[in-house]
Amino acid sequence: MASSNSLMDSLFQRSLDDLIKVLRLQLLGDSPFISKSLEEIRREIKMTDPSTKSVALQKLSYLAALHGVDMTWAAFHAVEVVSSSRFSHKRIGYHAVAQSFNDQTPVLLLITNQLRKDLSSSNEYEVSLALECLSRIGNDDLARDLTTEVFTLLGSSKAFVRKKAIGVALKVFDKYPEAVKVCIKRLVENLESSDPQILSAVVGVFCELTTKDPESYLPLAPEFYKILVDSRNNWVLIKVLKMFAKLVSIEPRLAKKVADPICEHMRRNVGKSLVFECIRTVFSSLSDQETALKLAVGKIREFLVEDDPNLRYLGLHALSIVAPKHLWAVLENKEAVVKAMSDEDPNVKLKALHLLMAMVNEDNVYEISRILMNYALKSDPLFCNEIIRSILLACSRNSYEIVLDFDWYLSLLGEMARVPHCQRGQEIEHQLIDIGMRVKDARLELVRVSRALLIDPALLDNQFLHPVLSAAAWASGEYVDFSKTPCEIAEALLQPRTCLLPPSVRAIYIHSVFKVLVFSLRAYFSAQEPASSPLVNGFTYKSISSLVNMMELGLCSLSGTIDVEVQERAKNVLGFIGMIKNEIDEKVTSRDSETEASRAIAFMEDAFSEELGLVSSTAQEKVPLPEGLELKENLEDLQEICREALEPVVDSNSTSVSSSDKISFSVARLRIRDQQEASSSSSPPVESTSLLAEHRKRHGLYYLSSQKSDDRNDSNGNTPHEYPPANEIFVDSFKPKKKMNQSKPRPVVVKLDEPKTKPDANSNDEPLSRAIQTALMGKGKEKEREIDNHKNYLDSGIIIEQSSRREKKKKHNGERSSKHRSRRRRDEEEGATKPVEIPDLLL
Template identity: 35%
Template sequence: MFRKSLADVIRGIRSCRDPEAAEKYIRDVLSECRQECQSQDMDVKTAAVLKLAYLQMFGHDISWASFHILEVMSSSKFGQKRVGYLAAMQSFGQDTDVLMLTTNLLKKDLGSRNHLEVALAISGISNIVSPSLARDLSEDLIKMMNHSRPYVRKKAVLVMYKIFLQFPEALRNSFPRLREKLEDAQLSVVSATVNVICELAKKHPKNYLPLAPQLFNLLTSSSNNWMLIKIIKLFSSLAPIEPRLKSKLTPPITNLIQTTTAMSLLYECINCIVSGGMLGKDDEQLATMCVSKLRMFFEETDQNLKFVGLLAMTKIVQIHPVLVAQNIDVILECVDDADLSIRQRAVELVVFVVNPESLFDIVKKLMLQLIPQSREQVLPEQYRLEVVRRVLDMCSRDMYANVTNFEWYVAVLVDLVKISEGVKLAGDEIGAELLNVTVRVRNVVPYATTSAAKLIADRDIFAKSPGVLKGAGWIVGEYARYLDSPYDVLDCMLALEPNTSTAEIEAVYIQAIPKIYAVYAGSSVAPWTESRTREVLHLTERVVAFLEKYSVSMDIEVQERSAEFLELFRLVAQAVKERVDDESTDLSPPMLITEAMTSMFTLWELNPVSAKAQRKIPIPDGLDLDEQFHDPVVYSESEDEDEIMMREELLRQQEQLSRQGINSSIKSDGKRSTLVVKDGQTLASPDTSEDEDERERSRQKRREQQKDDPFYILESSKIASKKPRSPSSSPEQPMKDEELDIDSIPIMKLEIATLDSAVKTSKKKKRRQVVQPVEIIKEETFGDDVADDSDDERPGRPTSSGNAARTVSSRRGKGILRVDARGLEGYDIEDAGSDDEGRKEVERFKAEMQAARNAAAAKAAEEAKAARKLLKAKKEKKDKKDKKDKKDKKTKVKIAEPEPAAEPQAGAAEPTASAESAADAVAEAAPKPKKEVEKVAIATDDGEVKTIKIKKKKEKSVATID
């Protein structure tokens, strides 16, 4: 009576004022539960398990009570059994130790006459099922699918999905039974069966094509909306692999679209038509009906309807963009919706409905979202980046088909840089797009070059969005002839300091500076006067100083470019300085600037090249890209060590002299290194004259080896030739047991109601201005393959379908309910060749189990037979004993004192035999005591007295002589 109940525990936890007190109280309750679980009273143990199940919901581990939970599960009382199953469903997992002990218990409960216990066991199996349990219990659960109670049949059908996940082999055995349940008398059982088949069809729909006639019958006869939704989802999986289903399914689904008032069913019908491939480009009337019905979703106040409506329109717009574009007004309203998820879907959709007339307004509307009205209205960074990407996508779509004014587009890109500050990756993608449109559209090059120069001169851009400077730097370098003031641009670029930007921007700047310098210094417009000569010399010295800072950069690209141009500009500086020192009045610019550098950068104009052009170039026969150009050179470690020691000794001597204030230098003549001092004193290196000739020959040999050693070439093991992989396509074979009876499904007459007021007409079109045609340069590629060139793969920016691909990849694996159904992918019910080994293993296991059962049954039968024989023998012996005891009671044996023995005669024989025979006689005549020992004295023939011990052992009397 003093034990806490569950209600007492809940009240005690709620009465705790702080988390520390609650934690202490829970620890005390757990300690009490440990003691109560040891009790022999099942009521006490059940109450303890119930409290543990409640505490487990707070995150406390109760795995230590697994065996006690199993004991409560095996109780004969239903109330206690239910508590045990509840605790097991909450705490048991596939790694629970006692899980293997539950197999017989579950089999027993599944065979119970009480249907509530059967249902309870099925519920428990659905939560604790493991591969071994699924294999052992699958046959029992298949039998439960024919139970007399609909409640049990429904639960048995539903639990089979969990069995299939752990043991896919059960799908073959239970498929006929699942097919029967589609025609069950109870609607709940049919609905459960459709639900299971719908989930299974998502992984391998080909298995369930034979069920199409039955499912079609349910589709046309059922009035349960939830079951209709599942059937339509199932048909959306089956229709893509069976084209004949389109003509069968379109009339009834269209009828549901026109008649149903349930928005969830209406959406699933439209989604089935689109996802199932039933909506073609010729089905304009059907598409118009679907779009008009979807417009009703945006008139509702439910935000979920707007979301799913945008999803459906995103699928329809791929086939009928004009019909969706007629509803641009409701789509733009969703762009300003308060729900961020609805905004994202609307921004994704608006890319496909834009046209040359609406592009300006839509871009303006999206750019206004990037400008925060206040600090509270700042949108998330990910959404702002998505808006920038969609603006770039809709403008560059179909090779800039919607852009009529490219100067406007360049201005939009510059504005996007300024209003998207703080958004990572936005600057990189805008810079890549600015570069792309400049290279492709020749008419916009002067304006784009001027805009890029302004971006480089803007210090705020460098601090807030430096990623765009990579594209801007390339533009001002390649098209430097269009710059208004090349000197100002050079001045801004030479102000760049090391380690203040990325290595990519530094490399672009180093490459662009010589191009701008060549245009500025080699220009023939300005006369080459003395003042201009000094100005160019000063600028050249600044460039040399700039490149010297980057010639020691840790980035190999920056270091290599700066080192190459540094030597060039040193020669230029020397040439310009000669002009300054020349006293002649006729000054002329150095040809190194006017001709050499100018022809180096402006001889040919660059064109856009397809990103896939290189992969189309065939590899010549006999060329192995993995083969090394030259064998690695083996160096002698002993020679290196000697040289290192000699060099260290010379440096040590030089350091000693430097401390004394003596200037020194080291000279080497190839054979002997000498330390030369300022005053003529020499200090020789350590004695290295031993084997000097041999060392010289080794050094000469090593120099010859190093002369042709391409040490600067990387190993080719990291360069793998990319060969196109042929897609491994395994054609699906039809069902082996039966032919697909799709033709038996009747074709219904399709009547689509007239839609007078469903679709709102768009506003009166404005007169379109005449736009001058703009030439857009196409990409250069190799070969005549045009299919790959249509893919707009510009570096630094994902395609419009990038988000969809990322979404699909992120949804793979486990679902939201932690259900891992990957084991059912590609599992064919009829194609048994792929898993013969697994089935043979299962059959072998079943045979071993059956043999073990037979052996155990035979052994039990033999033991029972032996036990019966033993009982019968004991009974017979007992009857004989009782008869003998009655007979012995009538016969009394008296043993008197022996008379004095006579003197033994000489040569008399030993009395051994006589004594033994006498003992036998006494043993037969004497009554047999029960587990007692009697001593009897007898006299032998020679007069000696002997004592005999008589005891009973295993129903026999044994006499021994002391």
């Protein structure tokens, strides 16, 4: 009965084609049908018939690949299908194994013997299936157990099998580095194969290995050079060029040898891919070869004028490689690079922008910035902001080292803020404030640019430019003494449209208004005195009254705002205006210059006149830690120390106390204890003193220093361990080389932090690298061992021969043998540290 059911199921079993057709007809969703199909697959895959089982596994693999169905439960059934004798079933099984197996699959070890059997099969297609499966699921155990079979297949007479075995060898080396000792020799022999498929496969394997550790494959340079000269396969040549680019960096003498074949390939009419790889190899590794470099630069021009945008991008990419060492190559193609800024392809435009930024220096920063700003005005928002970001980064590099005229650069920052698509407000804000604090000579222009930004009503609607307005408001208030029209600045800061700004920016506006008010009042009250700034005209009674009334009117509406910060600042300014408003009227009739208002104004001006300095990023590191302060100690026993103080105080009449009462009682208890200790500190009891000393000895970590205040000051009245000021400024004058046409010297820029150099990271030797070096240098080590054995034999013969005369020449022989041993030890050390050498036939 069971056999009849199995026969019926196999006869009416739905094939993979039927499953796909029905899936495509599902209009209301395929989830119910998939669930029903999985039930059928679970029932069919348990059948004993190999065909039924393989078809069910095939359908399950399809559903897992396209619909994400879990098929890990069918791992054992996949192993069963793999063991079938029919190739069609075996192919389905291997595909399912490669798709679903991983290192955590429980039945992974069951497939080892089947793989070994199929790798030794006479059917090359079965061997191919096993190799492909091993390349996907191979782990440490499989690579170790099947190394012998892979080694055998590396010498197979069938090119179809050998090329796949070569590819699998890379996976085996990665999982089991000891396999290199077995397979590397046969892998190197395949480099001399005349079959293009085998040569392509083995070159690809060595290219991957060389990328990870080029030094280990330096002895194979002669074989690679032969392929570079003789081969006409573009793909193989590209891989060989990649390997030589790595090897030349280790052995510079190779550059002169490989330069001629690379130039020959560039001169031939070959594919663009090979020409580009030759150019990239020359730029990255052979830049010292003048002939090859000039030829490569000439080939780059051909790429830059091509109609294909992909080739233009490759030409720009090659120029970006050579730019750090040979900027002249980029300058020769400057017109093509600038023309690429208007390309339709965004990748080409971005690469051209990066090249222009690489050309920027103190001589051409004005010209390039003008070109880029013109492109920013007519570009899309994304590329426009990328242009602005690039200009900001290039000009601010190393504390604005390429900027000689800061007046020009501040005006450029103002133009950037007016670009319609500008979204770099935070970067512009940072540089406006940074230049104001670093460059004193640029503050006059900074105030002028800030005034122009504040009076522009169009900037208030752009939320990305609110940080710029914040910086402009701060600069206008901080450096108001450089302004010729403080009243206009105050009017711009209090204009009604400032309600569009966020509260944080409006608070800065109000604070700047306060600074302008203090400055104007100080100038008015000191009218009889010499003017403190030649840029500020004396204020009259009418002008100062109108200014105060305008501020009072503008701030009254802000004093009732919802934001607490804005409200508080507005009320502070209004209170100050109310205090000095009567004094302004009395100033007209009174001759007394020392009034209460004038003193208050002078005090506020002194507070605002303190110049803000830069804070070094390493300022906190320069603050020394006080003695006895432990920041990394464990505080687990802190609860035990404070247990008595935190104990709840319970009244005799009450049975429970709330948590708030506990806290209040504990705090009160602590205060009482502190008062008692303070009152009895003059004459403490003996018992309490001994207990305190014992407690201090046990928990001295949590006690402050016991020195008296009188002992803290030295003889000069200074306090020891005094902290340095946090905003201490170190001014270093930056004096670049003078330009020929420079009419104004570069102002001094305050610099605090020096660039930190990162230490070179030492590369760790991997097991695969050591195995490769051992395998490739094995012959040389065998010869060294033979020489050492011969030396040891001679040494033993000398010792036996000299033993009969030891009594007569003991001292002489002792010195001679010690010198001989030290010389031999030194030779061994030199041989161990001797670098890998390339045969003379290549160098």
